[in-house]
Amino acid sequence: MAGRHIPCKRPNSADRSSITMTRSNPIERLECVIPYAVDHPFPLENLPWTVFSTSADEKPRCAVRIADSLLDLALLSAQAPHAFASGPLSDQRVHELFSQSTLNAYLAQPRQVHRDFRAFLQHMLSPGSQVFDSNSQAVLQAALIPIEQAKLHLPIRSGDYTDFCASKYHCTATGRLMFNDPTRPLEDQWFQLPIAYHGRSSSLVVxxxxxxxxxxxxxxKPGSSDVQFGPSKRMDFELEVAFVIAGSELSPLGRPVKLDQAEDAIFGLMLMNDWSARDIQAYEMNPLGPFTGKNFATSLSPYLVELAALEPFRTPSPTAEHTPFAYLDHKGNGSTWDVRLQAFISPSPPATSTEQERVWTKITDTSLKHVYWTASQMVAHHTITGCNLKPADTFATGTCSGPFDEPHSEASLIEACKAGRQPIPLDPPKGSTSTETRCFLLDGDAVKILGHAFDPASKLHIGLGECTGQILPAIEL
Amino acid sequence: MAGRHIPCKRPNSADRSSITMTRSNPIERLECVIPYAVDHPFPLENLPWTVFSTSADEKPRCAVRIADSLLDLALLSAQAPHAFASGPLSDQRVHELFSQSTLNAYLAQPRQVHRDFRAFLQHMLSPGSQVFDSNSQAVLQAALIPIEQAKLHLPIRSGDYTDFCASKYHCTATGRLMFNDPTRPLEDQWFQLPIAYHGRSSSLVVxxxxxxxxxxxxxxKPGSSDVQFGPSKRMDFELEVAFVIAGSELSPLGRPVKLDQAEDAIFGLMLMNDWSARDIQAYEMNPLGPFTGKNFATSLSPYLVELAALEPFRTPSPTAEHTPFAYLDHKGNGSTWDVRLQAFISPSPPATSTEQERVWTKITDTSLKHVYWTASQMVAHHTITGCNLKPADTFATGTCSGPFDEPHSEASLIEACKAGRQPIPLDPPKGSTSTETRCFLLDGDAVKILGHAFDPASKLHIGLGECTGQILPAIEL
Known part of the structure; x- marks a missing residue:
């Protein structure tokens, strides 16, 4: 095959014209036997998956979230086997799959089962289904665990976690900061393929x-030849979205997943915080990439939201700035989801206050729709060599920064504070005139990531939950 | 903590004076109820672990290799429960652990159980034990599966696989080739910490x-701005050793493993071939490291040899060329194992020949003892941030190239053929005057990696088995 050289168009802000959302039909809302506000983030249309335990039953098991409760599927299938009689999984199978401490066994089912079971649960909980008559209402109520009684666990056990770097804005900004060159363009290579590295899956935490x-x-100091050992001084967060792989017939070793079939390998998504020790990472990453600068903890939201729940929010992906090779070419038909993504930081509250009294300063307010490479392109690229996928494998977008000319577009502190040159003012506590600022995170600081999609007309609200974490002081060695 | 600048001594060949082996006492050999030659690679002192199936029983289960057989521990514990009466695990527990399709459950046992069970098996199979009297000899014989009847499987399911780059010689040589500078030194950073990247665990294959x-x-072409898509033209192997993590009490998130306790977290080792598509890797790896250039397949030998089996071959590790920070400082007491490592390549045999008639050309003949960073240093560095370990996690050394002045020291083709500049003559088939050469691997080429340790006085031979694989043509897309 002859070589070819592809000139890349450079980042500019005009490309957002292609990513406005069009909706020709209004969204029709589902009715549910459980009452909730029309704009509740966990309506029947969402029904995200999680794993939980309670103080009364400490064994983690699987559930879907509905409104302010978790539907305990392990319990419901044991107590009301008839409820599953017309579903795609027998009550024994439901019980077996959802009594487990992760969703992995369910994720390993055929994708058609996932589609059918989602539709079945939605039907089961609709007023028309009559699955729960007056005699069995009590069983349903018993299986609805109030969310405040639940301890949420990491719902998946990822065999492999891959972190992409798919936001043009993040990669452009960090390259410019690293080389201290405010006009530095991205390398041509960045537009040829979605760059990525394998992350550490053992330290994925809820x-x-x-x-x-x-x-x-x-x-x-950056650029110095003097080195030191000690606690990182440049702790950062990265707001990301993680896609979770599923299916019983994932491509075996040697068989790439084609671009137009790639989305079918993705069950859903979660919020992720890819905590980063910038100084450790900068020192170690040449030439093998990030390692211990990111291996200590990567946080995931407890909810796994199915892609199907986000279908009303599907939107065209950013226009390709050059034509990729065929295996990555959406031919103008690529799509993503308009999911609003926000990140907040908060200093440790004073000793006299509680965690609830934390004051949160917004750092990031952007959308998944700005990420250049699509989830399908990530899957197609990852497997083009013949690399096999396994259920619960996790593909993260990398830092989801948005367009430079939008406020709060930076999805990490290093971008927001310009690598330490522009400290960020923190919102003062109520009644205070505090002038505290941040560049990187201090001990006690917490980060909260939120995600949701919302349609004002129908008030359909698909919540992704939240992803929080706090930095404790380094341990004494 | 004040910064400090540590000048690095540069690689030279004099440092090998420190890595000669000293053995003050002759090795005492064990006696075994199963007869084999004194220099058999799988004597009672070795007893490596594997997972196997047979055509008569296709369910994979766990075994130890002894001489020319596998001891089926699932079968033996079912048929001769009395044999385990005095061991550290009840016969039910033995049966439960070893009926599984990987060693993961066994690896998750306390390290003391591993030590005790190894000693117990060695005692069980010694003439003095009398576990198998004339009545139960038949049961033992039935549990000994002739190796030629066994299909060997990958014995571990790694949650995370980390690939280090711990050979000074490999990293120096590839840096010089990449920058086309025959005197280029390694970066200072290389001597500060064992560099590594997370690898892909789904594509670990047996x-x-x-x-x-x-x-x-x-x-x-290297350095060109023209790019192409297609089958890799620079397929290579990398001869490596993989260390496998085990234990019930591995450090939780947040707790580094101390250097002097790190070896206790390692169960044993396996041979590895980290197949590499050099052209794909070179294009993609800036700045996030290797990704699809290595994610298609990484081969492991089917035997997991316990570190205890290699204790007679322990030898001081290479002298540190500068003093590392305390968490990595062996203070001159670091050690490794003198394991001979060899790699061979073979072109596809002519259509009229069989696989058995392949002609193998030796590329590599070196020892694990030359690898600069020790297995303990890898564990200590990996966890210094608080990264947690899980049983069956795998840490590979990276390409185990030896000193430049030793013949066959290069443990990859890119080093052996000087990045394509010095094609390697292949050994001709018997009676042929073929003048075939290789730089990188062609379709049909196979690679075989062997490893063993040998003591001439006692004839103790600890075989690591072999790690083979053949490259099939690229699939049509």
Whole structure:
């Protein structure tokens, strides 16, 4: 095959014209036997998956979230087997799959089962289904666990976690900061393929897991040849979205997943915070990429939202700035989802206050729709060599920064504070005139990531939940 | 903590004076109820672990290799429960652990159980044990599966696989080739910490698994700005050793493993071939490291050899060329194992020949003892940030190239053929005057990696088995 050289168009802000959303038909809303506000983030149209336990039953098991409750599918299938009689999985199978401590066994089912079971649950919980008559209402009520009684766990056990770097804006901004060149363009290679690295899956943790500031080796100052060992001084967050792989017939070793079939390999998505020790990472990453600068903790939201729930929010992906090779070419028909993504930071509250009294300063307010490479392109590229996928494998977008000319577009602190040159003012506590600022995270600081999609006409609100974490002081060695 | 600048001594060949082996006491050999030659690679002192199936029983289960057989522990514990009466695991537990299709459940046991069970098996199979009297000899014989009847499987399911780059010689040589500078030194950073990247664990395959040449994007020529898509033209192998993590009490998130306790987290080792598509890797790896250039297949030998089996071959590790930070400082007492490592390549045999008639050309003949960073240093560095470990996690050394002045020291083709500048003559088939050469691997080429340790005085021979694979043509897209 002859070589070819593809000139790349450079980033500009005009390309957003292609990513406005068009909706020709109004969204029809589902009715549910469980009452909730029309704009509740967990309506019957959402029905995200999670794993939970309670103080009364500490064994983690699987559930879907509906309104302010979790529907305990392990319990419901045991107590009301008849409810599953007309579904795609027998009550025994439902019980077996959802009594487990992760969703992995369910994710390994055929994709058609996932589609059918989602539709079945939606039907089961609709007023017309009559699955729960007055005699069995009590069983349903018993299986609805109020969310405040539930402890949420990481719902998946990822065999492999891959972190892409798919936002043009993030990669452009960090390259410019790293080389201290405010007009530096992205490398041609960036537009040829979605760059990525394998991440550490053992340290994927669920939202709410606090962790110690990592120790490591880093330069005393950026660019210095002097190095030191100690707690990282440049702790950052990265707001990301993680796609979770599923299916019983994923491509075996040697068989690439074609672009137009790639989305079928994705079950759903979660919010992710790819915590980063910038100084450790900068020192170690040449030439093998990020390693200990990111291996200490990566946080995921507890909810796995199916792609089907986001279908009303599908939107064209950003226009390709050059034509990629055929295996990555959407031919103008690529799509993504308009999911609003927000990140907030908060200093440790004063000793006299509680965690609830934290004051949150918004850093990021952007959308998944700005990410240049699509989830399908990530899957197609990852497997083009013949690499096999397994259920619960996780593909993250990388930092989801938005267009430079939009406020709060930066999805990490290093971008927001210009690598330390522009400290960020923190919102003062009520009644205070505090002038505290941040460049990188201090001990006690917490980060909260939120995600949701919303349609004003129908008030359909698909919540992704939240992904939080707090930095504890480095441990004594 | 104040910064400090550490001048690095540069690579030279004099440092090998420190890595000669000293053995003050002769090795005492064990006696075994199963007869074998004194220099058999799988004597009672070795007893490596594997997973196998047979055509008569296709369910994979766990075994230890002894001489020319596998001891089926699932079968033996079912048929002769009394044999385990005095061991550290009840016969039910033995049966439960070893009926599984991987060693993961066993690897998750306390390390003391591993030590005790190894000693117990060695005692069980010694003439003095009398576990198998004339009545139960038949049961033992039935559980000994002749190796030629066994199909060997990958014995572990790795949650995470990390590939280090711990050979000074490999990293120096590839840096010089990449920058076309024959005197280029390693970066200071290389001597500060063992660099590494997370690898892809889904595509870890067992020896004997053939795979298709990967497709990808690469430069038409090194350094060119023209790129093309297609089958890799620079397929290579990398001879490596993989260390496998085990234990019930591995450090939780946040707790680094101390250097002097790190070896206790390692169960044993396996041979590895980290197949690499050099052209794909070179194009994609800036700045996030290797990704699809290595994610299509990584081969492991089917035997997991416990570190205890290699204790007689322990030897001091290479002298540190500068003093590392305390968490990596062996203070001159670091050690490794003198394991001979060899790699061979073979072209596809003519159509009229069989696989057995392949002619193998030796590329590599070196030792694990030359690898600069120790397995303990890898564990200590990986966890210094608080990264947690899980049983069956795999840490590979990276390409185990030896000193430049030793013949066959290069443990990859890119080093052996000087990045394509010095084609390697292949050994001709018997009676032929073929003058075939290789730079990178062609379709049909196979690679075989061997490893063993040997003590001439006692004739103790600890075989690591072999790790083979053949490259099939790229699939049609």
């Amino acid at each position: 939202s709410g897991t606090n962790f110690h500031r990592p120790n490591g080796i880093f330069r005393t | 020896s004997g698994t053939n795979f298709h040449r990967p497709n990808g994007i690469f430069r038409t």
